[in-house]
Amino acid sequence: MFGLIIKQLRLQRIHIILLSFGIVAVAVLSFFFSYFSISSEELDPNSTILPLFLLLYISADAVSTVFFTADESKKWASFIISTPLGARGQVKSRYLLTIFMLFAVNTACFVISSICDIISGEIGSGIFGFSALAFYFLLLFKSIELPFTVYFGSKMGNNVKTGILMGLFFIIGVYLLFGDLSIFGSWDSFMKWLTGIFTGDTKATESMIITMTLSQLAALALYYISYRISCKLYAKGAMNYEY
Amino acid sequence: MNTEKKLIIKRLVIFCALAFAPMIIATPILCKIVGGPLFSEENAVSPVTAFYAMLGMCTPMLANFLTRIITKEGLDDPYLSLSFRNGKGKYYLLSVLVPLAYSLVSAVLMVLIFLRGYAADEIFEPDSFVIAPFLIISQLTSNLTVLIAYFGEEYGWRGYLGPKLSQLMSEPAAIVTGGIIWGLWHAPLTCVGHNFGFDYPLFPFLGILLMCLSCVIMNAFLTLITKRTGSVIPASLAHMTHNSAGASIMLAAVMKEDAYKLIDGADPVLLSLVLYIPLFVTAVISMILLMNNKKKQAEKTV
Numbered sequence: 001m002f003g004l005i006i007k008q009l010r011l012q013r014i015h016i017i018l019l020s021f022g023i024v025a026v027a028v029l030s031f032f033f034s035y036f037s038i039s040s041e042e043l044d045p046n047s048t049i050l051p052l053f054l055l056l057y058i059s060a061d062a063v064s065t066v067f068f069t070a071d072e073s074k075k076w077a078s079f080i081i082s083t084p085l086g087a088r089g090q091v092k093s094r095y096l097l098t099i100f101m102l103f104a105v106n107t108a109c110f111v112i113s114s115i116c117d118i119i120s121g122e123i124g125s126g127i128f129g130f131s132a133l134a135f136y137f138l139l140l141f142k143s144i145e146l147p148f149t150v151y152f153g154s155k156m157g158n159n160v161k162t163g164i165l166m167g168l169f170f171i172i173g174v175y176l177l178f179g180d181l182s183i184f185g186s187w188d189s190f191m192k193w194l195t196g197i198f199t200g201d202t203k204a205t206e207s208m209i210i211t212m213t214l215s216q217l218a219a220l221a222l223y224y225i226s227y228r229i230s231c232k233l234y235a236k237g238a239m240n241y242e243y
Numbered sequence: 244m245n246t247e248k249k250l251i252i253k254r255l256v257i258f259c260a261l262a263f264a265p266m267i268i269a270t271p272i273l274c275k276i277v278g279g280p281l282f283s284e285e286n287a288v289s290p291v292t293a294f295y296a297m298l299g300m301c302t303p304m305l306a307n308f309l310t311r312i313i314t315k316e317g318l319d320d321p322y323l324s325l326s327f328r329n330g331k332g333k334y335y336l337l338s339v340l341v342p343l344a345y346s347l348v349s350a351v352l353m354v355l356i357f358l359r360g361y362a363a364d365e366i367f368e369p370d371s372f373v374i375a376p377f378l379i380i381s382q383l384t385s386n387l388t389v390l391i392a393y394f395g396e397e398y399g400w401r402g403y404l405g406p407k408l409s410q411l412m413s414e415p416a417a418i419v420t421g422g423i424i425w426g427l428w429h430a431p432l433t434c435v436g437h438n439f440g441f442d443y444p445l446f447p448f449l450g451i452l453l454m455c456l457s458c459v460i461m462n463a464f465l466t467l468i469t470k471r472t473g474s475v476i477p478a479s480l481a482h483m484t485h486n487s488a489g490a491s492i493m494l495a496a497v498m499k500e501d502a503y504k505l506i507d508g509a510d511p512v513l514l515s516l517v518l519y520i521p522l523f524v525t526a527v528i529s530m531i532l533l534m535n536n537k538k539k540q541a542e543k544t545v
Binding site: 132214216 | 291293374380388389391
């Protein structure tokens with residue numbers, strides 16, 4: 001299985017190098033904004049850095065999808081199932097690579113947020129808490145998407161991903177139409193509220209804490225269940241691949 | 244001494260030099276940058292300290308890689324597997340549950356010893372026990388996302404140092420020696436206030452001694468779960484749980500501020516010794532299980 005991981009890292013090295021450049025670019029931009037926030041009271045670096053972290057996670061999602069689609073071939077699937085590793089080894093290596101990718105991006109976000117705090121002189125700006133939340137959200141997302149990708153192929157996996165995102169946008173749209181918008185006074189005030197949850201400046205209600213904690217645990221459990229489902233579906237799914 | 248043992252000792256010396264050097268060099272430089280000890284009250288929450296802690300914890304892993312490259316050792320048996328089969332799954336679960344259990348026992352002991360004579364409503368926040376488990380779990384899940392830092396330590400100490408020492412000496416001796424080396428690695432941090440602060444007799448030597456003691460005790464359990472799973476990942480999870488959900492954090496989640504200050508202000512040496520009691524029991528059980536396993540393996544080969 002170690003060999004399968006090394007193989008995939010070598011084959012997708014271009015994507016990994018591009019993601020690394022993306023991390024460096026986000027780091028440089030973040031340090032830039034943090035530095036200029038010292039002299040400008042109006043410039044809140046969190047408002048700019050958080051969306052950059054979101055972009056990094058989106059990039060990590062794209063790279064981790066490539067790990068699955070790269071071997072979408074009947075010949076490869078038949079070969080790997082015939083080896084001692086079998087379908088389980090193939091699926092396990094992909095799931096591990098996906099979660100390693102998320103760990104790597106999250107660690108990069110932690111390092112970047114720490115250096116930004118050092119530059120701006122702020123103590124515990126709460127940016128990292130947001131990154132940890134994004135980690136679990138993406139894990140939950142992948143748990144739902146990956147069995148479809150394994151069984152039906154990458155096209156269906158992308159359709160499922162799009163469907164989930166459309167559903168989320170619909171929920172957000174409904175909230176924007178009918179919900180409490182007092183925290184959305186401005187982008188800066190919304191960011192202050194969001195990061196305040198992790199620094200303790202915003203009073204997080206008990207239900208918020210319980211929901212966040214249970215969601216994080218559910219994401220971990222669902223990822224493992226998703227892996228077990230994908231192991232069972234891999235052989236049958238290979239017959240659905242185009243070539 | 245035969246050639247193989249000489250080679251192992253040479254590798255260990257190189258590993259220790261590579262693991263210790265960054266801590267010894269970086270700690271005084273960073274203290275100069277922040278303008279005081281890194282773990283003083285004002286600097287403990289500084290982003291410099293957090294960043295340094297993250298990077299510092301990765302030095303044993305880097306030392307592992309570099310030693311293997313320098314001595315042309317290769318990557319045989321790297322202790323990187325992730326398998327729940329053949330009974331290994333329960334050790335992954337124990338790696339989180341055991342530290343939580345001994346931290347809870349430590350917390351109870353701290354309340355019983357340092358706050359005896361106080362009523363429960365003077366110590367605990369009302370209704371805090373409902374939300375406290377979720378706060379602790381949230382702490383764990385947040386720290387799980389930076390597991391790389393704990394993996395960085397474990398890959399060095401349990402993934403390289405421990406197996407090498409086991410080849411030179413008996414298992415108990417290897418655990419004690421490994422724990423002392425691990426504790427001494429923390430010495431530059433202990434000198435700038437890590438874990439014990441500054442207000443104790445014989446600072447920092449008593450702190451370094453206590454750190455070595457706690458590392459020896461922890462090493463027993465961490466070595467057990469590493470050997471039973473053939474992986475340092477359970478040890479990383481256990482280390483993460485120990486740091487994220489320790490007794491003081493559990494108490495902070497449920498106690499009133501004034502009551503917590505009484506415990507926080509207690510003698511750090513006495514506080515540490517109380518904390519180590521359940522940890523010591525865990526270590527003894529782990530050592531017995533390790534020795535039993537070794538005996539069974541020896542009987543099988545005969």
